[in-house]
Structures are given as structure tokens and as C-alpha cells.
Amino acid sequence: MLIDFIQQIFNGLVVGSIYTLIALGLTTIFGIFGIAHFAHGSVAMFGGYLTYFLISALGIGLLPSFILAMAAGALLGIVLERVAYYPVRNAPPINSFIIALGLTLIIEKLNLLAFGVDQVIIPTPLVNVINVGGVTMPELRIYVLAIAAILVIGMTLLIQRTWIGMAVRAVAQNRAAAVLMGINVNSVSMFVFALSSALGVAAGVLVGALFAVAPGVSSGLVIKGFAVLILGGLGSIPGAIVGGMLLGVSEAFAAAFVSSAYKDVISFLLMILVLLVRPEGLMRRSSR
Amino acid sequence: MLEVSDLRIGYGQVEVVHGVSFNVRKGECVALIGPNGAGKSTILKTVCGLMSPLGGSIMFGGRSTAGEPGHRIAGLGISMCPEGRQVFSEMTVMENLQLGAYTRRRSSIKDDLDEMMTLFPRLRERAGQDAGTLSGGEQEMVAIARALMARPKLCIFDEPSLGIAPRVVDEIEQTLLAIKARGVTILLVEQSVSMALRVADRGYVIEAGLIVLEGSSAELAGNKNVQNAYLGF
Ligand SMILES: Nc1ncnc2c1ncn2[C@@H]1O[C@H](COP(=O)(O)OP(=O)(O)OP(=O)(O)O)[C@@H](O)[C@H]1O
Ligand SMILES: [Mg+2]
Numbered sequence: 001m002l003i004d005f006i007q008q009i010f011n012g013l014v015v016g017s018i019y020t021l022i023a024l025g026l027t028t029i030f031g032i033f034g035i036a037h038f039a040h041g042s043v044a045m046f047g048g049y050l051t052y053f054l055i056s057a058l059g060i061g062l063l064p065s066f067i068l069a070m071a072a073g074a075l076l077g078i079v080l081e082r083v084a085y086y087p088v089r090n091a092p093p094i095n096s097f098i099i100a101l102g103l104t105l106i107i108e109k110l111n112l113l114a115f116g117v118d119q120v121i122i123p124t125p126l127v128n129v130i131n132v133g134g135v136t137m138p139e140l141r142i143y144v145l146a147i148a149a150i151l152v153i154g155m156t157l158l159i160q161r162t163w164i165g166m167a168v169r170a171v172a173q174n175r176a177a178a179v180l181m182g183i184n185v186n187s188v189s190m191f192v193f194a195l196s197s198a199l200g201v202a203a204g205v206l207v208g209a210l211f212a213v214a215p216g217v218s219s220g221l222v223i224k225g226f227a228v229l230i231l232g233g234l235g236s237i238p239g240a241i242v243g244g245m246l247l248g249v250s251e252a253f254a255a256a257f258v259s260s261a262y263k264d265v266i267s268f269l270l271m272i273l274v275l276l277v278r279p280e281g282l283m284r285r286s287s288r
Numbered sequence: 289m290l291e292v293s294d295l296r297i298g299y300g301q302v303e304v305v306h307g308v309s310f311n312v313r314k315g316e317c318v319a320l321i322g323p324n325g326a327g328k329s330t331i332l333k334t335v336c337g338l339m340s341p342l343g344g345s346i347m348f349g350g351r352s353t354a355g356e357p358g359h360r361i362a363g364l365g366i367s368m369c370p371e372g373r374q375v376f377s378e379m380t381v382m383e384n385l386q387l388g389a390y391t392r393r394r395s396s397i398k399d400d401l402d403e404m405m406t407l408f409p410r411l412r413e414r415a416g417q418d419a420g421t422l423s424g425g426e427q428e429m430v431a432i433a434r435a436l437m438a439r440p441k442l443c444i445f446d447e448p449s450l451g452i453a454p455r456v457v458d459e460i461e462q463t464l465l466a467i468k469a470r471g472v473t474i475l476l477v478e479q480s481v482s483m484a485l486r487v488a489d490r491g492y493v494i495e496a497g498l499i500v501l502e503g504s505s506a507e508l509a510g511n512k513n514v515q516n517a518y519l520g521f
Binding site for chain 1: 387
């Protein structure tokens with residue numbers, strides 16, 4: 001029983017770390033722009049497809065492909081910010097809401113046009129399975145967890161410890177005051193979209209290696225991402241980390257001990273429960 | 289240093305500042321006074337680049353800044369301590385001060401941080417605390433120190449004593465005098481007109497978006513209309 005318990009925690013953390021990667025981008029974008037960037041899941045899938053394409057069609061190695069895809073994701077993020085969201089930055093929120101929906105459809109269809117309708121699995125050489133005291137840990141899952149952890153820690157340090165990270169937080173908290181400090185809000189906006197989209201692509205690649213890259217996956221990812229935001233608190237980075245892990249682990253428990261058919265139901269019940277007890281999310285100060 | 293001529297500013301279609309001219313010379317402290325809604329904050333926001341004027345010119349250090357983006361104007365050496373303090377409430381006092389030096393982020397700011405903590409000993413005690421948890425007076429000190437961290441050529445204050453306990457208002461007056469004594473050029477908007485005229489060298493009286501009177505602080509303090517309207521004689 002204890003072994004099962006630890007096994008499910010491990011499984012949950014692996015999936016939860018991917019949710020966290022998605023949610024970090026969504027929460028940072030929400031913090032700065034106040035927009036629900038629904039297209040984030042499609043950006044993630046774009047990255048997954050691109051990595052598969054670089055490996056299978058061009059024969060580039062797994063790691064370089066991963067890094068190239070993240071760089072392409074960062075560029076795509078900047079394009080999205082400039083072309084789609086920047087023009088409506090001063091308009092009522094409904095405008096960016098509609099643009100986010102339209103963008104989701106556009107990127108989804110572009111993925112289909114560029115990469116086809118087939119689901120693909122990103123090939124990895126990681127086939128070993130490690131067994132620690134009865135807990136089964138496939139090598140691939142350990143790598144996924146480690147890569148996600150490195151990215152999450154890197155992002156947190158960047159936001160907490162560097163000038164650009166401080167600028168991002170300043171713009172999120174008080175845009176006018178940030179301008180008075182000499183912060184270029186335009187550069188910060190592009191930086192946030194680049195960083196968030198690169199992390200989204202990373203999530204897409206990890207999903208593609210672990211499960212599959214497929215047209216239907218993006219909406220699932222983005223829904224889970226927003227569930228994490230609501231759990232952890234809108235705009236909160238610690239919230240995205242705690243929320244992502246909590247969602248991943250509770251889904252794993254639900255699938256293992258109740259029924260995998262009910263795993264989404266149970267994770268959404270959890271979300272409703274958190275909202276009832278702490279409407280502002282787990283990691284958000286109640287003063288706001 | 290700052291030369292504003294015939295400045296007109298509006299919100300949407302409504303013009304609220306109707307051609308205002310004033311100047312601030314290097315090393316001076318100049319006050320803008322006037323009733324609520326006269327357009328003082330609007331003028332300051334425009335000088336800082338948070339708003340674009342409808343017409344007129346703003347010259348700072350010999351260069352036209354009207355309509356330039358705010359972050360670039362900050363980079364030229366204009367700092368602002370805004371109305372209502374506007375501290376970054378979910379960041380620590382220390383981070384707020386660091387952000388004040390954002391335009392100088394490529395040089396060392398350690399000495400400046402130390403200097404501010406000496407000027408405001410209370411901020412040293414609270415350096416690690418979120419700015420949003422401080423009292424109004426303490427937040428005002430954060431906002432002032434944050435503005436000074438940029439080592440500005442011109443430092444603008446918008447109602448530093450607004451909503452602050454009378455005892456702390458005296459403290460803020462002393463602080464403004466200390467900042468002036470360091471040779472910082474100051475443009476000050478202050479509801480407490482007696483305080484403004486004690487600190488400033490010269491002043492302009494603004495009513496309904498127009499300058500109606502200007503002169504040295506002594507002249508203004510001796511003016512019958514100013515005494516009746518603002519000094520409560
Ligand atoms: N965001 C805004 N939108 C529309 N009108 C505004 C806005 N802000 C200020 N105004 C109007 O512009 C005029 C000048 O306002 P401003 O804030 O510059 O006055 P002020 O002199 O700073 O007053 P106070 O002493 O109350 O701070 C007022 O009539 C005000 O109603
Ligand atoms: Mg005002």
C-alpha cells in the first residue's frame with residue numbers, strides 16, 4: 001500500500017511538473033496583460049511537432065532539437081505578442097479574449113497544415129526502467145521530472161533575482177510606476193511572451209516524449225493549465241508550482257485508487273473545493 | 289533645466305490644462321499650487337511621459353521630451369514620486385529601492401541603498417518586509433527613497449503629505465529640505481501650501497488649468513488672494 005502510494009506520488013509529480021510548465025507561462029502572461037492566453041496549448045503542440053520534425057526529417061539530435069524548438073517557441077511568442085495582443089493592449093478586455101480564442105484556432109490549424117493530422121511520439125533513447133524498493137521509475141519519467149524541475153527553478157530564479165525579472169514583477173504590480181522607474185513595458189511584454197512560450201514548448205516536447213503530440217492534446221493542456229492557475233492563484237508563480245504538483249498528484253491518486261475514467265472529475269472537484277475555501281487560490285494573498 | 293511652454297493636455301476629448309508655461313532652473317525648488325482638480329497631477333504626468341500633451345512644448349536639458357515614452361524620460365534623469373505613493377506593494381522595501389535605480393542597473397547601487405537607509409532609518413528596519421504592509425508614512429518614504437535612487441537631475445513630488453499623519457508630515461518637510469540641500473532640483477506639488485512655500489524658492493498658482501499667479505515663495509505667501517484661498521488667514 002505504501003509502495004502504491006509512493007508510486008502514485010511519483011507518477012503525479014511527473015505529470016504535475018508538465019502542468020506547472022504550462023501554468024507558469026499562463027500565469028505570467030495573465031499577471032502582465034490580464035489575458036487568458038488560450039493559444040498556449042497550441043503553442044506547446046507546435047513545439048512538440050517541430051521537435052519531432054527536426055529529429056525525424058532533418059536527423060538533428062534530440063537535445064539540439066529540443067533547444068531549437070524552445071528558441072522557435074520564444075520567437076513565436078514575440079510574434080504573437082506584437083501581432084495579436086499588442087494592438088489591443090488598451091482596448092476593453094473582451095477584445096483580447098476574442099483574439100485569444102481566434103489565435104487558438106489559427107495556431108491549431110497551422111499545426112495541422114504544417115505537420116499533418118497524425119499523432120506522433122517523440123523518440124527517445126530512454127527505455128530503461130529503474131526499480132527502487134518496488135517503485136517503478138521509467139528513466140524517461142525521471143528525465144522529464146528533472147528537465148521540468150531545472151526549467152521551473154531557472155524561471156523562478158530569473159524572476160526573483162535578476163533585473164529583468166524584477167522589471168516583469170514591477171510591470172505586473174503597477175504598470176505606471178514601472179514606467180516611472182524607466183522600465184520599457186514593451187520590452188517586458190515581449191520578454192514575457194518569449195519566456196512563457198519557450199516554457200510552453202518545453203511542456204509540449206515532454207508530453208510528446210511521454211505520451212504523444214496530437215491535434216487534440218492542446219485544449220486538454222490549456223484547460224489543465226488554467227485549472228492550476230485557479231488552484232494556485234492567478235498571476236502567482238509559487239501558486240503555479242504548488243498548484244501544478246497538487247493537480248498532477250491528485251489525478252494520479254484518482255486514476256489509481258478510484259478509476260481513471262474519473263480522474264478529471266476528481267481533479268475538478270478539488271479545484272471547486274479550493275475555490276470554496278480560498279477563493280483567491282492557495283498562494284495568493286487575500287488582500288487583493 | 290525644465291522649460292514648459294503653452295502646454296495643453298486633455299483626457300479623451302476634454303481639455304483640462306489650457307496652455308500652461310513654467311520653468312525650473314538647475315538647483316531650484318519650484319512649487320505648483322492650486323485647488324483640487326486644477327490639473328497639477330495631469331501636468332506632472334505629462335512631464336514624466338505617462339500622458340501625451342495635446343499641444344505645447346516640454347524641453348528638458350535642451351531636448352524636447354513632449355510625447356516621449358515615460359521610460360525614456362526616466363532615463364534622461366527625471367524621477368517622480370507619484371500621487372498616492374504607488375509603491376510595488378508585493379515587493380520588499382529593498383526591491384522597491386532597487387527598482388528606483390533601474391536606469392542605473394549597470395553600475396553599483398550598494399552605496400546608494402546604504403545612503404537611503406541612513407536617510408530613512410525606519411526603512412532599514414523594514415528592508416525585507418513587503419512595501420504593501422507598511423504604514424502610509426512609511427510607504428511615502430519608500431516612494432521618496434525610490435525616486436532618489438535614480439540620482440535624478442530633476443525630482444518631482446506629487447502631494448507627498450497626502451493622507452499622512454500630521455507628525456509624519458513634519459518629517460516629510462524635513463526630508464524635502466534635506467533633499468534640496470543636496471542640490472537636487474525639485475518640482476513640488478503639495479496640498480499643504482504653507483509647507484510648499486516654506487520648502488520652495490518659487491511657485492506658480494494654477495486654477496482650472498491656467499496659471500493665475502507666479503512669484504517667489506515670499507511674494508506668494510504675502511499675496512492677499514493666496515492667503516485667503518490657501519493659507520487660511
Ligand atoms: N483619468 C482621468 N480621466 C478623465 N478626467 C480626469 C482624469 N484624471 C483627472 N481628470 C480630470 O482632470 C482635471 C485635473 O485633474 P488633476 O488630477 O490633474 O488635478 P489636481 O490638480 O492634481 O488635483 P488634486 O489636488 O485633487 O490632486 C480634473 O477635472 C479631473 O476631474
Ligand atoms: Mg493631483
